[in-house]
Amino acid sequence: MEKPLSILICFMISISVLSAQERKTSKKILIHEAIKLETDHIFNKLVEIRRDLHENPELAGHEVRTQKIIKQHLLDLGLEVETNIYGYGIVGILKGGKKGKNIVWRAELDALPAEESGQVIFKSRKAGIWHGCGHDIHLAIALGMAEVLAKNKESLNGTIYFIFQPEEETFMGAKGMIDNGLLSKISPDEIYGLHVSALPVGQIMVRPNEMFAYQKRIRIKLKNELPIENAKELTKKIYSFLCRASTGSKPWELQAIVDPKIGLMQPNTIFKDYLIMDQNFTTYSKNGQLFLEAYLYETNSANLKDIIPKIKHIIEDSEYKDQLLSVSFIQENPTVINDERLTGIAMKTFEKIYGKDLAISDYGQVPYFNDDFAYFQQKIPGVFFFLGGSDFEKGIIAMNHTPNFEVDEESIRVGVRSFSSLMVERLNRNL
Known part of the structure; x- marks a missing residue:
């Protein structure tokens, strides 16, 4: 019993001579x-x-x-x-x-x-x-x-x-x-x-x-129903006009987030400075009106205010100008x-x-x-x-x-x- 006690006494003495900073550390x-x-x-x-x-x-x-x-x-x-x-x-x-x-x-x-x-x-x-x-x-x-x-x-x-x-x-x-x-x-x-x-x-x-990127769900409302092919043509124009990514990158391929060359841990990651969206819009009709909806993902908050005006501009420059009723975000979580x-x-x-x-x-x-x-x-x-x-x-x-x-x-x-x-x-x- 004497040996453990002597070790403890030595430990207590050593602690006592430490500076306040050393004891804190x-x-x-x-x-x-x-x-x-x-x-x-x-x-x-x-x-x-x-x-x-x-x-x-x-x-x-x-x-x-x-x-x-x-x-x-x-x-x-x-x-x-x-x-x-x-x-x-x-x-x-x-x-x-x-x-x-x-x-x-x-x-x-x-x-x-x-x-x-x-x-x-x-x-x-x-x-x-x-x-x-x-x-x-x-x-x-x-x-x-x-x-x-x-x-x-x-x-x-x-x-x-x-x-x-x-x-x-x-x-x-x-x-x-x-x-x-x-x-x-x-x-x-x-x-x-x-x-x-x-x-x-x-x-x-x-x-x-x-x-994360800013997630929004866009809704486009048109006066009249459109044939499926026409609706696809319109949404394709919107998709092509809005989407943005660095040359050759595919930020929609989520498996690449752990890629050692282009993933999130690399300064040259493909997951920055992009706007991507659903290529296939959800399309449905209600009360004689056509609704086109899609999720989009934008990394730069300063660009969010321009998305709706850009979509309106695309439609107003198309043959569907007179059918446009509204463009709005219907979901925009923080x-x-x-x-x-x-x-x-x-x-x-x-x-x-x-x-x-x-x-x-x-x-x-x-x-x-x-x-x-x-x-x-x-x-x-x-x-x-x-x-x-x-x-x-x-x-x-x-x-x-x-x-x-x-x-x-x-x-x-x-x-x-x-x-x-x-x-x-x-x-x-x-x-």
Whole structure:
């Protein structure tokens, strides 16, 4: 018994002679080491939770079982829990040992209305419902972060609010929570979230400002019905006139986002400075009028105001000039826009703690996808990350919303460890 005691005495003496700055630095290193150890310790449990959620997915507005599981898990961790917010939303409240900032981490509850066709052994048990966007992974990461940080709460200066949001796939949940007064109740200073992506597992990608292209749905209304061929001819003119991309590039080929030469991680990526749209418009008649509709994706917000005038100009220069009734956007959701300062801080934080290879810069904007996290960012400065979920050697490709979407569960470990460390640094720094 004497030897361990002598070692402890020597350790205490060595700590006492350290400068205040050295003790502070040592404490920081220790908490991030603790985060890594705790993450490894609970990893298998998080995988089990993820697989249970995957087998029992629920559509937007029906997240009853999911809410119950998340709520109980948070209560077991000792967090305060609020559920009377919007729909089946949940907020877990983790108060640190000292007062400080209020930071939000957000995850989503709902699944997609789609059939699963992958090879996993824990397939969805519900016909036509599937976590084909990775929200089950997001939930497992958020629960893991809550557990790891709860075990280190005395080291936290401030409060973390874990928002588990319903109805993301319908783009209604975030706005619903905000409209019901959530943000006025918790007064957050910053907000963070992620989306699993087709990047390799072990990587986090982020950029300041727009993460996605601006998505709009255009509607053209004409007085009279047109023969199908005439309608196709008109929409082809509009498509040819509006679309823009760098020579030889095809930003509509989403699989190229991970291409090492032209993907998002390259400054010369094909996923910047483009406008692409549906080549085949949705065409239908109603009350003797013709409606032409299509989605379009524009990277430059300054160009959005010119789209409707350009379409009007095309039609007014055609034989259908006298038939034009209106051109309008019928859907124009906000897009995710990352705070420049917080994005830069996050990149530096990851590099300092986990090295240069963890977080990489995103040089483009992804088409087709978007996230209603954008509504939170309209009210609070925040950052939205892409988390790698693919293992190409194993044939695991985390391309969201595709029939064979699958995620390497090692991404859970990477997410919990990395973002828990980020939350600690953001709470314990007055930046």
